[in-house]
Amino acid sequence: MEPSPLTQDSRPDIFQPKIVRLYEALFREDEDDVDLSEGFWEEFFLLRPDFAGLRRLLRSLGPDDLLHLHAHTQQLFLCALSRVRQAKAPADEVALETLTVFLDTALSKKYTNPSSDILSVLAGLHDADAVLSDFVATLDTVIRNGRDLNVRSKAIRAALSMTSSSFHTGLPTYFTHRDLFPSLMKFVQDCETSVQALPALYLLGVLVNYNKFEFQNPYRLRLDDFVNDSVIQKMITGFASTCVALRDAYVAVQDDLPEGWTLGSTLNYIGLGVLAPGSRPSTPVPAADEARSLFTALPGPEIGVFLAIYDFANANKLFCFNLVTMTPAEKGNPSPLGSFLSLTSYLFQHAHRSYRSSLYTYLSLFILQILVEDQILVKRLCGDESKVSIRLCRQRQPYLPIVKGDRVAVAVILDLVVDGVNHNLRRRLDVELYILNLGVLLRILSYLSKAKARISYHWSELWRTLLSFMRFLSTYVSDIKPIYRSSDMVDQLVNVLAFALSNGENFLPDPAAYDDLFYKLVETGDIVTKFRNTFELASRSGPNSIQTLINVSSHYRSLLESGEKKSSKILSPREVSTVIKQGYETLSIESSDGLDRWEKYREADMKVLLKKIARAVVDDARVLVEEKVT
Known part of the structure; x- marks a missing residue:
């Protein structure tokens, strides 16, 4: 019997999807074949994509490699855009996702001249304005009136990829030349669930902050x-x-x-x-x-x-x-x-x-x-x-x-x-975070005092926390003092405490809560004086809040020491509270004008x-x- 003319090829060790071979052909250095055929692109946008493979390939190429291959990258951009405009499944979806991966990966490279080099990779310097304006207009149309919500969402991701790259490269974002806001809001309105609306909200946040100042x-x-x-x-x-x-x-x-x-x-x-009904499953605790x-x-x-x-x-x-x-x-x-x-x-x-x-x-x-x-x-x-x-x-x-x-x-x-x-709390303190935090607190206390609104709250925890923070700052003053705006933070802390002492009766729920604030301050001991000296607060202009704290502390210390001498024993907490109540009659707290002054939030x-x-x-x-x- 004669041998069969049909032979079976051996199977490759690793199966490579055909689309990956097209990716390799697209980014292969081949000066003799600059123009890829229409058949190539037709197949390219109909095959099931392998975006992980596309990312790997793009990441293996340096910025100079992509510039050298600009003829092919420009064809990719234009042909993908053409498929998006045609709005035919599945090519338009493949094109949108391919654009998203391409823009995200290719534009993140460190080019020598980022703005002009990226324009060369996408469209060429001569045609850049026309091509990229068309790109934005096409995405805008799809986001507003795409054939289904899934395609519209993919258009938003492509826009987000392009806009994100503009932040890092200085590339002009053509999305500020064309207003996508109506389309994004229409997309949100059409969403069946609120979660579907998030890509539009995310993109809007990036667009609003592009060179906003x-x-x-x-x-x-x-x-x-x-x-x-x-x-x-x-x-x-x-x-x-x-x-x-x-x-x-x-x-x-x-x-x-x-x-x-x-x-x-x-x-x-x-x-x-x-x-x-039911039971809560247990989960392993990580080390x-x-x-x-x-x-x-x-x-x-x-x-x-x-x-x-x-x-x-x-x-x-x-x-x-x-x-x-x-x-x-x-x-x-x-x-x-x-x-x-x-x-x-x-x-x-x-x-x-x-x-x-x-x-x-x-x-x-x-x-x-x-x-x-x-x-x-x-x-x-x-x-x-x-x-x-x-x-x-x-x-x-x-x-x-x-x-x-x-x-x-x-x-x-x-x-x-x-x-x-x-x-x-740490030695390298995040001063800005503490300024913002104390600022929120001051605004709340200011409102509560003016409105005489009394809310149920564990106030003693707040006073303990603020005074402990003062102790921390006094302990690590050499680390804290050189940090930018640390003096603003210190002033704000002292003002909050002084304001609470001066106005606590307006918002604390009962006299016992007000007594507790004084008790906590007296309990702090010499920390307040040390705090004033280490941060050199005595010479500060404006409301002398620290002196208010020291005067209150000194007033009660003298009363307590006098009480201990009379009774020949250390006073119990109940006896201390009694002394604090009695001490109000002889206590003089300076005017608190200006202690709760705050500037309205200004973005600048x-x-x-x-x-x-x-x-x-x-x-x-x-x-x-x-x-x-x-």
């Missing part, structure tokens, strides 16, 4: 007069869902529910009382080093949506009103404000772990400051209609007392302040920080895009 950013102006309640509420609901997911990532590392709680009370505490590493990597990149929430809160009173007043979508779930405060408590306890984490903590403090500065909103935050029951972080000692049941929102914010002070004052925050958000956007396009 260098020119009049059109997106920033759009936020001021936006009054569509349904869209605002959908964005806030999506933001709340993100907060819960980000908070749960911290809980997954270390479950911090108080010991001894029943399952029912536990679920009620975290806002999931409707799920009380200390592993937990530290896991915590340092948090929060996840979705946290970048905070930037758009901040910008809306800073520009739009209707947005703030909805954020504060919106109720849960389902009974038993936390409100959007409750979800935000819950995540913020975890950010506060872990802000020290990385500079990135501290930047997002600043952003949450900006939002809190904006809310408590508004007299209408802070009144609501202090009222019974704001009561919430939320999970607060208990992953590091010292722990705050457990309060079961609902509390007014301002009480929760005070807990955040206390945790922020207690859990970020935070320009340096906001630029750093925007860059962190851009970096997270790129991580998020890569996770979504796999």
Whole structure:
């Protein structure tokens, strides 16, 4: 029998998808074949993509390699754009995701002349304006009227990838030449779930912050007069869902529910009382080093949506009103404000772990400051209609007392302040974080005093925390004093304490709570005098707050020493309290005018920080895009 003419090829050791071979052909150096055929591109956008393979290939090429291959990269950009415009499945989706991966990877390289080199890679210097303007216009059309929500969402990710690259390279973002705001808001309105709206909100935050201090950013102006309640509420609901997911990532590392709680009370505490039947699964506890590493990597990149929430809160009173007043979508779930405060408590306890984490903590403090500065909103935050029951972080000692049941929102914010002070103490102190933290506290106390609003709160924990902070600063004065703005922080701390002494009777719930403040100050001993001397406060201009503290402390010390001499024994706590009550009759506290003075939040004052925050958000956007396009 003659041998068969058919032979079987041996199977390759590693199977390579055909699309990967096309990627290799696209980026192969071959000067004799500059123009790739239409058939090549037709197949390219119809095959199942391998974006991990495309990323690997692009990352293996240096910036000079891509510049040398500019003829092919330009063809890729133009042909992908053509498929997006044609709006035919699956080519348009493949084209959008290919563009996203290409832009994210190719534009992140360190070019010698970033702006001009990138334009050469994408379109050529001569045609750059026309091609990139067409790119933006095409994405705008897809975001607004794409054939389905999935394609529109992919167009948003492509725009986010391009805009993120512009931050790092100085490449002009053509998205500021064409207003995408109406399309993004229409996308949000069309979303079936609030979570689907998040890509649009993320992109908006990046666009609003592109060179916002260098020119009049059109997106920033759009936020001021936006009054569509349904869209605002959908964005806030999506933001709340993100907060819960980000908070749960911290809980997954270390479950911090108080010991001894029943399952029912536990679920009620975290806002999931409707799920009380059943049992809570146990999770393995990571080792200390592993937990530290896991915590340092948090929060996840979705946290970048905070930037758009901040910008809306800073520009739009209707947005703030909805954020504060919106109720849960389902009974038993936390409100959007409750979800935000819950995540913020975890950010506060872990802000020290990385500079990135501290930047997002600043952003949450900006939002809190904006809310408590508004007299209408802070009144609501202090009222019974704001009561919430939320999970607060208990992953590091010292722990705050457990309060079961609902509390007014301002009480929760005070807990955040206390945790922020207690859990970020270190010699290289994050002074800016403490200034912001104390600023939120001062605004709250100022309102409570003027409104004579008395809220239920463990005030003794607040006074103990502030006086312990004073002791810490006195101990590490040589480390703290050289830090920029440390003197502002010191003044703010002293002013808060002096204001509380002068006005505590206006907002503390009863005389016993007011007595306790004096008791805590007397208990501090000579720390206040040492604090004045080490930070050279006696010569400061303005309200002499430190002298107020020293005068009160000295007044009661003399009374207590006199009482001990008369009784020939050390006074008991009850006897000390009696002396404090009696001492009011002979105590003279200087006028507190100016102690609660604060400047309304001005974005320009935070320009340096906001630029750093925007860059962190851009970096997270790129991580998020890569996770979504796999």
